[in-house]
Amino acid sequence: MKAVLFDLDGTLLNRDASVHAFIENQYDRLNKGLKHIPKEMYCSRFIELDKRGYVWKDRVYQQLLAEFDLSDLKWEDMLGDYISEFKHHCVPFNGLKEMLKELKSMKLLVGMITNGYGQFQMDNIEALGIKEFFDVILVSEWEGMKKPDQEIFYRALQRMNVDHSDSVFVGDHPDNDVYAAQQAGMCAIWKKDREWDQVDADFTVEDLSEIPKIIDSLMKEAATSKSILHTK
Structure with missing residues (x-):
């Protein structure tokens, strides 16, 4: 060998723990545009749409914006936030x-x-x-x-x-x-x-x-x- x-x-x-840590932090950081949605609802729906990483986040965020009517946010910005911030929540x-x-x-x-x-x-x-x-x-x-x-x-x-x-x-x-x-x-x-x-x-x-x-x-x-x- x-x-x-x-x-x-x-x-x-x-990854499951990392995603939970990230999405809760994202909700807190973007609270101005998300505060009308219960935190638990936003986080659980993201995790559901993400399908454990097998759906890329452009589609996930587009779906979230459509479902929750997030008119003050852009999916491109949310995707950029995911790309830049996820690494700060990696759990081994x-x-x-x-x-x-x-x-x-x-x-x-x-x-x-x-x-x-x-x-x-x-x-x-x-x-x-x-x-x-x-x-x-x-x-x-x-x-x-x-x-x-x-x-x-x-x-x-x-x-x-x-x-x-x-x-x-x-x-x-x-x-x-x-x-x-x-x-x-x-x-x-x-x-x-x-x-x-x-x-x-x-x-x-x-x-x-x-x-x-x-x-x-x-x-x-x-x-x-x-x-x-x-x-x-």
Whole structure:
């Protein structure tokens, strides 16, 4: 085992908590134009329309303005506010940096493949304070392709100069992360998510601290197999 690659949103970044923190803060900052709407109603509707990040915010804000008759606000300004301010509300999953430090201490290459807009995702990675741990970071906008396209997995492995059989991918989405990585020949770890009950992954974790233990076990298993082959 030579490399571990990660998804970002829902895997390293607690996106649900980050969105809640951001949208509540946005409501408070833009209260002059939103005060006729109950805060809870505005925040819950944003989260509903956002669909956990799978709908870009231009459509979300256009819909919000139409539904709540926000004549004093422009969706372009609200989108700009989202782009510039979201990074200040990024919430990591527990033990994120400790887990990454442990993987690096194991002499492993560490990579990331994330769907999304390039600079926006890089700003969030910087905000989490984890960029230094990664040997490669691929963002779908800049790569011209996105998960579950297997080519983006192959591209990351090529840049790391590792074979798919020597790598593990960790993600929360059953199709975009787990199944896609498996189709690319990688071992896949599912970071459990409340949206799905069960995913056909090679391993399942609830906490990031479990990941180095799994990798260590795989490395020992590979070393044992290699030793047996040499003995024969």
